Amino acid sequence: MKLSNVWFTALSENEEGNMVAVYGRDELTQFIESGKFKERVEITWKYEGDKNGMPSDELAEKMETVELALKKAMEKDKLSILTSIYSGGGEKIWVYYTRTTRVFGERLNEVLAPFELLPITIYTEVDPEWEEYLDMYEMKQWAVDE
16 A cells, blocks of 8 residues: 555635635545544644734744644554644644554554654544545545645
8 A cells, every 4th residue: 555645735724714724635535445544533632823824923833843743653654644733723633544543542642752743642442434634535625736
């Protein structure tokens, strides 16, 4: 299975009516059908947003540094796959599908160790049908050209 780096961007709104940018990964059919990635992990970073609910430039840079470190560590041996990123409304959420949450958690701690304590929360759920991903993927029809 080859992991693509093809993404689309769509705009949505959260329950409070704030604009949320949705980044969805494309070309994951083989991973879904493999049945190996049954658990979903959501990492949420809440922040004080600007008037549009977006992070400051400085905070956005810090988040991107964390995001790249996590993606590299989680995807290096296809333990986990970053499938979507939601940003806006005072929070950023990274959604991964993983083979095992136990190893994901161990690797997460290793990756985050050099960083100061981050205001993140972790949520996990068994999602063998990739329901969250497929719901998000429906937004591709409203994708914004970059």
